[in-house]
Amino acid sequence: MKFKRISLALALCLFLSASTFSQTDQESDKAEKVKTGWNFGGLPVVSFDSDLGFQYGALLNLFNYGDGSTYPDFMHNLNVEWSRFTKGSGINRLFFDSKKLIPGLRFTTDLSYLTDKMYDFYGFNGYESMYNAPWTDSEGDDYYSRAFYKYDRKLFRFTVDLQGKLPMNNFGWAAGVALYNYEIGTVNIDDLNEGKEDDLLPEMRGLYEHYRDAGIISDEEAEGSFVTYLKAGIVYDTRDNEPNPNKGIWTEAVFTFAPSFMGIGSNYQHMKFSLTHRQYFTLVPERLSFAYRLGYQGTVFGTTPFYLQPNLTTLILRGSTSEGLGGGKSLRGVIRNRVTGDGVAYANLELRWKFVRFQFINQNFYLSLNGFVDGGQVVTPISFNKNNDYWNNLTFGAEEKAFTQDNIFSADKEGL
Numbered sequence: 146m147k148f149k150r151i152s153l154a155l156a157l158c159l160f161l162s163a164s165t166f167s168q169t170d171q172e173s174d175k176a177e178k179v180k181t182g183w184n185f186g187g188l189p190v191v192s193f194d195s196d197l198g199f200q201y202g203a204l205l206n207l208f209n210y211g212d213g214s215t216y217p218d219f220m221h222n223l224n225v226e227w228s229r230f231t232k233g234s235g236i237n238r239l240f241f242d243s244k245k246l247i248p249g250l251r252f253t254t255d256l257s258y259l260t261d262k263m264y265d266f267y268g269f270n271g272y273e274s275m276y277n278a279p280w281t282d283s284e285g286d287d288y289y290s291r292a293f294y295k296y297d298r299k300l301f302r303f304t305v306d307l308q309g310k311l312p313m314n315n316f317g318w319a320a321g322v323a324l325y326n327y328e329i330g331t332v333n334i335d336d337l338n339e340g341k342e343d344d345l346l347p348e349m350r351g352l353y354e355h356y357r358d359a360g361i362i363s364d365e366e367a368e369g370s371f372v373t374y375l376k377a378g379i380v381y382d383t384r385d386n387e388p389n390p391n392k393g394i395w396t397e398a399v400f401t402f403a404p405s406f407m408g409i410g411s412n413y414q415h416m417k418f419s420l421t422h423r424q425y426f427t428l429v430p431e432r433l434s435f436a437y438r439l440g441y442q443g444t445v446f447g448t449t450p451f452y453l454q455p456n457l458t459t460l461i462l463r464g465s466t467s468e469g470l471g472g473g474k475s476l477r478g479v480i481r482n483r484v485t486g487d488g489v490a491y492a493n494l495e496l497r498w499k500f501v502r503f504q505f506i507n508q509n510f511y512l513s514l515n516g517f518v519d520g521g522q523v524v525t526p527i528s529f530n531k532n533n534d535y536w537n538n539l540t541f542g543a544e545e546k547a548f549t550q551d552n553i554f555s556a557d558k559e560g561l
Contacts, residue, residue: 180208181213182211184210185205189202190226197230201228202235204224206224218386218388221244224242225240226465230262236465238465240253240257241253251309255462258302259298259299259300261297261298263295265295273523276480293351295353296332298452303324306376315381317379317380318380320378322373322375323401324371324372325374327369327453329367329368331351366452372409374402375402380396380397381395390436392427394425399418401416414447416445418445419459433497434496454487455468455482455485468482470489471484484522487528488524488525491521492519494519495516496517
């Protein structure tokens with residue numbers, strides 16, 4: 146099987162992680178320190194990007210363990226994340242997850258406003274859409290713009306999910322509603338260049354604009370819209386410790402339906418199906434474990450607008466987004482959103498070695514090294530006409546370089 150068709154992130158890289166919220170196996174944690182009541186941990190958010198500017202903010206996590214009888218399992222979890230780049234990109238998120246707020250039900254809600262001045266867009270169907278890295282390398286001879294594979298996105302999101310138990314052991318049901326409001330536009334070059342004297346982004350038309358002009362992205366979907374998703378599914382869960390399991394199975398099968406009369410319009414009414422299976426094994430008690438995840442998501446019927454294709458369904462949103470394929474949350478070693486299709490499949494395999502455990506500021510910590518292998522592929526491509534007269538004789542850049550469908554599309558139909 147060709148490497149291009151599977152593209153494994155064979156990095157077996159070592160990833161250093163720390164846990165402040167007692168994410169170890171239950172007996173070991175109780176031998177160390179049982180937590181009760183509210184416990185919190187936080188991290189500052191600081192970084193710099195030459196285009197987006199300086200990032201500043203904080204992440205705060207609050208856990209309530211009650212009287213400690215269920216520790217390390219929690220009763221309530223509140224997550225607050227606020228960060229911002231000086232050029233306007235930012236994360237504003239409030240997440241709450243409770244197993245006790247409503248008797249017999251798990252209640253999860255997320256309220257977020259996410260702004261991204263340089264949101265990644267590489268076209269459709271993985272390798273069927275070429276990624277010309279030299280065009281984004283400002284040090285190279287073929288440089289065009291670092292913003293070529295980007296667009297501006299603002300996303301408001303509000304979700305509510307409920308989970309309950311079924312009569313069968315370890316089986317549960319899930320239902321929920323998600324409200325999204327997408328605002329899509331071209332990258333604002335003037336905003337990103339403001340205050341800079343060198344390394345300026347050039348004025349140009351990016352891939353998003355070319356897809357619009359060629360009719361691949363329709364006018365109706367091009368600028369985003371309000372979307373309501375209705376969710377229903379089945380969950381099977383035998384994990385020994387939810388925050389960081391050492392054994393057990395966790396499987397979710399979820400349907401999400403976007404009805405036309407609840408915002409998205411008749412042309413884009415659609416249903417998605419998502420199946421995610423995870424399993425965990427203890428290799429060395431309290432030290433070494435193995436985990437894998439197999440996932441599939443595809444469109445059951447209808448047409449999904451382009452801006453919703455990267456959205457991956459999940460019942461518990463662990464981070465500010467659940468998108469892919471590509472990036473640290475789906476395919477590590479593959480750039481964010483590189484693999485986008487009407488149906489995608491992916492796999493993650495991971496060895497987790499907890500080599501140090503300690504207590505600090507009244508919290509339980511561990512340090513771990515994780516080795517992983519990730520892979521993914523488009524299994525149902527997005528249909529569109531790439532043999533379009535729009536590309537004929539199209540040029541770009543100061544030197545009027547040829548810009549044709551051969552620069553944008555590949556003959557490989559399989560996707561990544």
